[in-house]
Amino acid sequence: MSLLEDLRVPRGRVELSSYSTRATPGVHGGKKRGHRALFDLGAELMELQTKLYAQREAVGARRLLLVLQGMDTSGKGGVLKHTVGLVDPVGVRITSFKAPTEEERAHDFLWRIEKAVPGPGYLGVFDRSHYEDVLIGRVRSLAPMTEIERRYDAINGFERRLVEEGTTIVKCFLHISPAEQKERLLARLDDPTKHWKYNPGDVDERQLWTDYARAYEIALERTNTDIAPWYVVPSDRKWYRNLAIGELLRESLKDLHLGWPPADFDVAAERRRLMDDTIGEAGA
Amino acid sequence: MSLLEDLRVPRGRVELSSYSTRATPGVHGGKKRGHRALFDLGAELMELQTKLYAQREAVGARRLLLVLQGMDTSGKGGVLKHTVGLVDPVGVRITSFKAPTEEERAHDFLWRIEKAVPGPGYLGVFDRSHYEDVLIGRVRSLAPMTEIERRYDAINGFERRLVEEGTTIVKCFLHISPAEQKERLLARLDDPTKHWKYNPGDVDERQLWTDYARAYEIALERTNTDIAPWYVVPSDRKWYRNLAIGELLRESLKDLHLGWPPADFDVAAERRRLMDDTIGEAGA
Numbered sequence: 152m153s154l155l156e157d158l159r160v161p162r163g164r165v166e167l168s169s170y171s172t173r174a175t176p177g178v179h180g181g182k183k184r185g186h187r188a189l190f191d192l193g194a195e196l197m198e199l200q201t202k203l204y205a206q207r208e209a210v211g212a213r214r215l216l217l218v219l220q221g222m223d224t225s226g227k228g229g230v231l232k233h234t235v236g237l238v239d240p241v242g243v244r245i246t247s248f249k250a251p252t253e254e255e256r257a258h259d260f261l262w263r264i265e266k267a268v269p270g271p272g273y274l275g276v277f278d279r280s281h282y283e284d285v286l287i288g289r290v291r292s293l294a295p296m297t298e299i300e301r302r303y304d305a306i307n308g309f310e311r312r313l314v315e316e317g318t319t320i321v322k323c324f325l326h327i328s329p330a331e332q333k334e335r336l337l338a339r340l341d342d343p344t345k346h347w348k349y350n351p352g353d354v355d356e357r358q359l360w361t362d363y364a365r366a367y368e369i370a371l372e373r374t375n376t377d378i379a380p381w382y383v384v385p386s387d388r389k390w391y392r393n394l395a396i397g398e399l400l401r402e403s404l405k406d407l408h409l410g411w412p413p414a415d416f417d418v419a420a421e422r423r424r425l426m427d428d429t430i431g432e433a434g435a
Numbered sequence: 436m437s438l439l440e441d442l443r444v445p446r447g448r449v450e451l452s453s454y455s456t457r458a459t460p461g462v463h464g465g466k467k468r469g470h471r472a473l474f475d476l477g478a479e480l481m482e483l484q485t486k487l488y489a490q491r492e493a494v495g496a497r498r499l500l501l502v503l504q505g506m507d508t509s510g511k512g513g514v515l516k517h518t519v520g521l522v523d524p525v526g527v528r529i530t531s532f533k534a535p536t537e538e539e540r541a542h543d544f545l546w547r548i549e550k551a552v553p554g555p556g557y558l559g560v561f562d563r564s565h566y567e568d569v570l571i572g573r574v575r576s577l578a579p580m581t582e583i584e585r586r587y588d589a590i591n592g593f594e595r596r597l598v599e600e601g602t603t604i605v606k607c608f609l610h611i612s613p614a615e616q617k618e619r620l621l622a623r624l625d626d627p628t629k630h631w632k633y634n635p636g637d638v639d640e641r642q643l644w645t646d647y648a649r650a651y652e653i654a655l656e657r658t659n660t661d662i663a664p665w666y667v668v669p670s671d672r673k674w675y676r677n678l679a680i681g682e683l684l685r686e687s688l689k690d691l692h693l694g695w696p697p698a699d700f701d702v703a704a705e706r707r708r709l710m711d712d713t714i715g716e717a718g719a
Contacts (some may be wrong), residue, residue: 205631231525240524241515241562247525278525329715340706346698347489351705360714414630421635422624430644431613 153177154398155406158382165371167364172328172387178394185390192397193237199404200274204242206412207272213407214269214318217276217400220286221325222363223353224335226392227278230325233393234400235276244269247278260284260302261309268313274400281306282322282370289366290359303373310379319403320379323396324367325386329360437461438682439690442666449655451648456612456671462678469674476681477521483688484558488526490696491556497691498553498602501560501684504570505609506647507637508619510676511562514609517677518684519560528553531562544568544586545593552597558684565590566606569654574646587657594663603687604663607680608651609670613644 157177178185206212217235219227235243246267255263261281269275285306289299310320327335336353339345356363375381382399386392441460462469490496501519503511519527530551539547545565553559569590573583594604611619620637623629640647659665666683670676 228525232523236520236524239516240520240527241512241529241531243524245525333709333712333714336709337706340702340709343698344695346702347696349698349700349705351700354705354708354712357712357714411628412631414627414633416633416635418624418630421633421638422621424638425617425620425624428617428638428641430617430641 153402154382154395155402158384158395158399160371160375160381160383162375162377163372165368165375167326167368167383170326170383170385172326172331172385174385175388175391176385176395177398178391182388182390185388185394189233189237189390189394189397192394192401196237196397196401196404197239199401199409200238200242202409202411203274203404203407204239204272206409207242207270209271209412211317212271213409214271214313214316215274215400215403216269216313216318216320217274217396218280218282218320218322219276219278219325219396220280220282220323220367221386222327222332222360223350223356224332224339225325225327225386226389227325228348229389230393230396231276231278234397235274237397238274242272243274243276245276245278248280248283259305260288261305264309269318271317281309282374285370286363286366287356289369290362303370306374307376307379310374310376314378319407321399321403322374322379322381323399324371324381324383325392326383327386329357331387332357437686438666438679439686442668442679442683444655444659444665444667446659446661447656449652449659451610451652451667454610454667454669456610456615456669458669459672459675460669460679461682462675466672466674469672469678473517473521473674473678473681476678476685480521480681480685480688481523483685483693484522484526486693486695487558487688487691488523488556490693491526491554493555493696495601496555497693498555498597498600499558499684499687500553500597500602500604501558501680502564502566502604502606503560503562503609503680504564504566504607504651505670506611506616506644507634507640508616508623509609509611509670510673511609512632513673514677514680515560515562518681519558521681522558526556527558527560529560529562532564532567543589544572545589548593553602555601565593566654566658570647570650571640573650573653574643587654590658591660591663594658594660598662603691605683605687606658606663606665607683608655608665608667609676610667611670613641615671616641 154177203213203215219230221227231245235245251263264281267275285299285302288294313320339349371381384392384395438461487497487499503514505511515529519529535547548565551559569583569586572578597604623633655665668676668679
């Protein structure tokens with residue numbers, strides 16, 4: 152399958168209502184097979200990501216940036232736990248963006264984002280991102296409209312720079328229905344071990360569902376570039392969401408065609424040196 | 436079992452030669468059962484760490500810092516992948532300390548360490564640490580002896596401060612034999628997919644095995660405090676090393692007696708608010 156093709160948003164106008172939140176494009180079978188497929192994906196994903204990490208000191212080393220956006224409860228945290236959790240944490244840098252601090256607000260909106268971009272060899276993950284500045288920023292009028300309008304091009308310029316330094320950007324919109332969100336919020340209320348995840352403010356934002364959907368449509372339209380395209384991931388089914396994003400990562404890493412870095416030392420000479428040494432042996 | 440007791444280094448003089456590198460204290464059975472036990476540990480470790488993360492915004496939130504030290508190939512990377520990899524990456528902060536940069540060397544040795552300590556709710560992991568400054572620092576005379584001597588007390592003062600702000604510190608020395616190291620280095624040479632992990636400099640350091648062992652003994656003696664004790668983890672068997680450190684994490688987290696944070700909102704009122712809303716429903 153190629154989810155990089157199946158889930159990619161076509162250039163041009165975006166109408167979210169035309170995208171299913173429950174479909175499972177590119178995947179046969181249901182939940183049980185989906186869990187199994189994600190488990191099976193783990194080994195390959197680990198190897199591909201280890202190759203990415205292994206070349207981190209090479210000239211022109213590649214990087215991968217996964218951007219996770221979506222309404223509250225759409226499953227950004229679930230993707231971190233179940234999908235990103237499949238690879239070696241040593242090569243992963245997760246940044247969860249909250250409301251900006253006073254210092255961050257005093258800078259351009261990309262200032263704090265720049266500090267979090269993945270270094271060579273790393274898989275960087277943004278749990279929310281610079282897109283919040285044209286989403287809640289737009290819906291809640293957190294900046295003048297001229298400033299909001301300026302940001303779309305600023306984002307495209309910023310992402311172009313990341314791509315030029317060797318970053319592959321995978322931007323995922325986790326698409327859920329308002330009914331599914333309601334169910335998930337109620338489930339959090341019903342389970343005391345989930346109360347810490349519940350924030351009454353999420354229900355306030357929910358009242359603005361239509362405005363957020365429109366803000367997402369505009370953002371997807373204006374930042375859906377060839378070098379950093381958007382993917383809409385149907386996310387009412389958690390198992391599909393986790394599997395689909397794992398598959399997007401797998402395909403993106405595979406497209407880098409990374410091999411194992413060759414030895415930059417004399418293998419035979421090193422073997423001789425080791426065989427000859429008697430460190431720790433009796434009489435040494 | 437209580438590995439926090441079994442592996443803890445007693446106060447006083449330390450002679451590493453009296454510690455086995457192949458023993459499996461506290462664990463019954465061999466490799467196969469060990470792998471299974473680590474897998475089984477995963478779910479509990481995930482829940483305990485999620486409780487740690489869940490209370491990150493509470494007053495007096497706790498933190499955990501795992502310090503991994505050991506000779507090259509002792510398995511710091513393996514512990515990150517197989518043990519730390521069991522928990523939710525969103526709550527983990529791994530820092531791999533390399534040779535200090537020019538800027539870092541211009542500051543006190545703890546300057547760069549301070550910037551990497553885990554925030555409230557986080558599991559921080561140091562892959563190498565401030566201890567390098569009294570290990571390679573001592574063996575390679577990277578600082579005057581008076582400075583090296585000063586550092587042991589500085590470390591104790593620093594760690595006391597971390598503990599006072601609510602950090603549990605788990606300091607692990609991954610103990611391998613020189614023969615095991617030789618085998619692991621040769622295995623890396625024999626496998627082209629491992630060449631990127633091989634560094635000829637590791638063999639140079641290996642020549643100083645006795646000096647390093649002595650430097651570890653001194654470090655363990657002088658920084659083995661009641662509030663931040665050392666654990667010696669026999670590490671010739673990889674499965675035991677991974678399992679033992681998982682168990683040290685489990686016991687340390689359990690000792691915090693963390694529950695799920697209670698709701699700081701009116702659960703019934705929130706449920707009514709949600710049930711009443713009709714967002715996205717036909718006619719809404």
